[in-house]
Amino acid sequence: MSDHRIIDVKLDERTILWRNADVEQERRVAIFDLLEANSFRPLTEYEDGYAGPYKIVMGVEEGRLTVAINATDDRELETFVLPLSPFRRTVRDYFAICDSYYKAIRAATPQQIETIDMARRGLHNDAAEQLTERLAARVEVDFDTARRLFTLICVLHIRQ
Template sequence: MTDTATSSGRLVSVTLDEASIAKISREVDHERQVAIFDLLEQNSFAPVGADGGEFSLRLSMVSNRLVLQIFRADGVPVTTHILSLTPFRRIIRDYYLVCDSYYEAIKVSTPNQIEAIDMGRRGLHDEGAEILRDKLAGKIAIDKLTARRLFTLIAGLHWKG
């Protein structure tokens, strides 16, 4: 998989199952909204076996598993993938610990301290995105930016507060 968009497929809609969303902080909700906006602005998303085009994605949690339901833009079902969250547990926990530190640091820390925490946050974010790309290999081709934004949404679904 490449780090840039090269597929002929793209997401035009992303929805999160309302029943899967835990009560989250204002900051986490903002990150989720920005991730969806950015994801729809620029992404590379090609389900294996589908001949490119525009897709809609619905993310949900069922029995502690991530469910990715993929549809054509016109609503025709394409496929559903169910992923175990076990490979993501540590990275999501660490990611939110660092995010909490970051949000607190913004209030009282120096710019250098905030930047150091943010670098750690970005590193964990990249690690989560790579895990996602690995788990989707052979199922959905996505680029690095798409994986990062999807990881943000997955972390938001998984977050229990």
């Protein structure tokens, strides 16, 4: 029987240098939402037939995303590496628009906030599609899972 979902996600804290309250809140919400509903199916057939659920640990090493996939008993199933260079511009643009959004919340009109938020969501959706394509050779994810994973990738990119 298979259970293709993530039941625990951790970020490699060694790779996160700094984050503010807004970023920390985004991280908490992304992890909460991810654990509430996700679809995560590694394409590897494990020797013992293990088919989920999964615990994952995400980190960044030498400009690449590392994703360790573990069984519920913490046994390592596999680790894969994904180049992050295709995401650099998207992450940078996402940070810029998020910064504008947080500033707008404090001083802009509701219509201005809504416009910025629509642009932010559109960029986030584009990034989720890009991530789904990049993961396709290793793991199958649904759109909402990819959106939340992209948020966590952004958290891993925070630098002071």
